[in-house]
Amino acid sequence: MPAPIAADREEVARRLERYVAVDSPNPALEPGQGEAEMADLLAADLTELGARIVRQEALPGRRNVIGRFDVDPALPTIVLDAHVDTVPRGEAGGPRWQGDTLFGRGACDNKGSLAAMVEAARLWLRLGRARACNLVVLGTVDEEVSVKGAEAAADIIGRADLIVVGEPTNLSIGVWHKGTTRFAIETTGRSCHSSMPERGDNAIDRMAIVLSRIAGRVRPAIAAMRYEDGVSCVMSVGAIAGGGPLNQVPDHCRIGIDVRRVPGVDSEMIVAAFDEALADLIAEGHVGRGAPFISSRSFRTTAPDALVDLLLDCARRRVPQAGRIGLPFGTNANRLDRFGAPIVVTGPGHIEYAHTADEQIELGEVVQAADFYLDILRRAPALLAASRRGATAPAT
Template sequence: MTARIDPRSLTRELLRYNTINPPGMERACARHLGGLLESAGFAVKYHEFAESRTSLVAEIGGDDDRPPICFTGHIDVVPLGAAPWSHDAFAGETEGDKLYGRGSTDMKSGIAALVAAAIELAPQLAKGPGLVVVITAGEEVGCEGARFLADHKLLPRAGAIVVAEPTANYPYIGHKGLAWFEIETTGVTAHGSMPEVGDNAILKMAKVIGDLEHFEFPVHSHAVMGKPTMNVGTIHGGLNTNSVPDRAKITVDTRTVPGIDHVHLCHSIEALLAPRGAHVRKIVDTAPLYTEPSNEWVQQVFETCTPLLDGRPTPKTITFSTDGADLKRGFGGPPAVILGPGEPTLAHQTDEWCSMTRIEQSVDLFKTLMLRWK
């Protein structure tokens, strides 16, 4: 085996790269990871969907009989927020078992664990079906990097996918889809003292929101994921208090389950709101990710994770969306699980941290899954 990389130290290295999205600027971080993988014998390719928005695809091994297994993660992170941090967000400071920093949980610790496992096993992986490592840019805003790789057919083969997002090392078999909509109403401005002369766009929007409260999804529930949801997330409108507003706008977050087509969903919302004269535009579109829990490889993942958990995992899906849906499409539909060391409840929070013990556990989990893929 090659020399072992300390995944905790690698997490700290990755945290020092400011990859807050927007703007992202993931190139330097991607190149650093690519260099490590290339030194271990991986063939590395870089792909940019925009200037400095760099994803990488690294491959080792491979044969004609069985496609390789894929491990993946994203290197962009969300903004710090308004609240002050008690730890430097980019220094990788530690306190006890906690490693602090923006992206420590979501998800640079997961990337560090999968890269450390891949490099340690590189000589063995070179002789079998092999491994594909996909590190993406732009996940936090619409999965742009993964979608670019899938749309432009830049992905090789893969027989299974491990998405190393934060799950506290519990294997999840998917997540709901994500469709965001921007809805706009228009009117005619007038003096606030003469509202009858104008046409109030905000009052129209109030009726739109009332209509959305009664919207019914075409699929009411899923056996594992539960019910689809809709949330009005933002509202903007009006020029000033003493004018009739001629424009109002909301954004709507829907989370969908298998069986709901997002194009059809958009048409259904448009039909519902047509009497209000509202304009509907889909602004983010990520499909659901789901693998049947009876899948043989999923059961193998459950078995591998059992010693670290209170018992054998039961089929569950995670609340957030991931690159996994686009990558699964790009790879032709292999089974996928979401499994990583980060704490899911700490993602995007002030003073985000990850357990260093879980990072080490993830390396062992990932190594086992890589070696069992034969």
Template sequence: MDENRITEVLSDLVRIPSVNPGFPGGTGEGRVAVYVRQFFERLALSVDVQTVEACRDNVIGTLQGRGGRHLLWEAHMDTVQTSGMTIDPFAAGAREGKLYGRGACDTKASLAAMLVALETMVRHKLIPAAHVHLAAVIDEETTYKGVSALAERVRSGELRYDAAIVGEPTRLHPIIAHKGVLRFRVEVTGVAAHSSTPEQGANAIESMAEVIAWLRQHARESFPSRSHALTGPPSLCISMIEGGVAPNTVADRCTISIDIRTIPGQEWEDVWSELRERILLLPMPAGVKVEVHRPFLTDYAMEVSPDHPLTHTLLAAANTYSAGREAIGAPYCSDASKLTRVSVPAIVFGPGNISEAHTADEWVELAEVAKAAAILIYTAMHYGEEDED
């Protein structure tokens, strides 16, 4: 691979701000979408622009293959906020083999690798075994609107993909299983009173402490036995707490936010329903009411068989260019789960380390981005070859 070309394309992408509008100062993905569309047009590829929201488009380019399978490459264009960064987030500075900037690792490196891989195949007149569709999508960092809109077109039969590679920083390991997420709030309502006579009130904070204690015990006792071979057990985090109105008033209200990471085989609806039922059965003092709110964010866990043809092909490709790669699991979520829910087996793969994502000096190794592009070409050239026998 031409590492100079990798550097050029990744630098172009990083220099274009695409902070998700859900974050302070969010610009949206519009200018990156234009860049990707024009990139496809220069290669004379067919281009499909899917408007998801005003000024927020998914862009899909297609390179025709020689077989009957359709392979999707998918990467998101949005990034998180830039506040707290110690470097210029959009300078795309390169030194000592690394490129720095917001999104350099998560996940413009993956998008750059995919774009340069397509460009390389076109310029060298390589015809992949499967039709390759590269979808640059919006909104992965908040509510998954981009991939959800894409998945809906698959579900309706408008689009067909037999398998997918979803770009995220995985250090070139194919991730074939990852966790889902369930976030909801529990609210306890008590009775206010003067803090000098607490017996005249019903303290919502103290009752919430009982709820928290039960949640922690439940997670310690039940989660380890439900462990998944690749992702490990589910997890529970009480991530926020709010309550009380003044230092001299018995708190009449307390709310916590709960983040649960589910594993493949668990459905968030079942997990939430079970917890809701058991929380509502907890004994509470007179005057105290407990409400378990509907989830405000959910995502599904996913897994792909280690014996799936794409798993075999991508793993062979990864080890051809970067020895020691394995099919592994991850504790986080990605766009892949929305694709697997519409029967598109999706593997998460890309250059960079997740530990560098969203950081104050986000960076990625350029040599690894080049390897990712080579791996993608290898995969495109061989996935679906068995159909030709």
């Protein structure tokens, strides 16, 4: 009797460590080579597995990696996507093991998903003639800033019957996520010597009034914008700058606003809430709201319940508490959904470790995820093929 096809723990550990060892900060956050070395490594690994590689320039000098494993154009196509950029390393540093836990920037966001997907592809190839789908492994740039990698990839990956976006969800199935709106508010005043502040007009004092309005009026209005299970929009003031020498009354101040919007709430609704609360201050001419410089869409899946249920069953065989969830953070899903393919967001690790000084992931979680992704590649094609025909697939 042949041995079951399952993830190789040592192989997964080696690949995960290699990926985390490559520093791949988004160059919009830290100037440098960006994702290039990580993209090259992924392309080499997929080439070794026999993939047909496409390198797509999504932004100047920044290329997505598309690895295609074509079986038969008549079969469903499943895409496994993981972004190859990270936030800057900072104190998280490079890879280091503590027992079976790997620490380092990118460990859970998002090289755990990437390593698991490549291992799943390696295992899927061993199925030989039992393979019932075409497979695309997609490594995208720029997820951490403007998601231009996924936006570009959507143009060339062609028809897909299922897209799985890897992110740290502990294998829960993400079926929606919030969008983002970011903009600035500025106050102006009149400078004077700080020994005679009555001769000036303090822009920071005026900003204090703005902040009080935001706390008392805008935040409750935004919290009242709700989605499933009472999940609401949230906001934060994430940056403030203003003034100059302390012997001078400041004539300018600026704050940066970050709002995470639930599905059904757009940027226009958000800025309208601010404008209503600040209307009299804006009318006086010393308060101004800038146009949003980031306005990313929220996402909700088009995957039918039967497909989500199948994916949940695959997940719960490894993580019994896995569920159907919404995500507070953004992902590639809101750019890859351009052509209507069912998309879910799921992967190993825990989002609370992402972007932190102690970013980490358990090796066992990545091994489980590789088997989970393989299970999807084995079980989902029958349901996807039946969906193409308008039929009902038997449970698998």
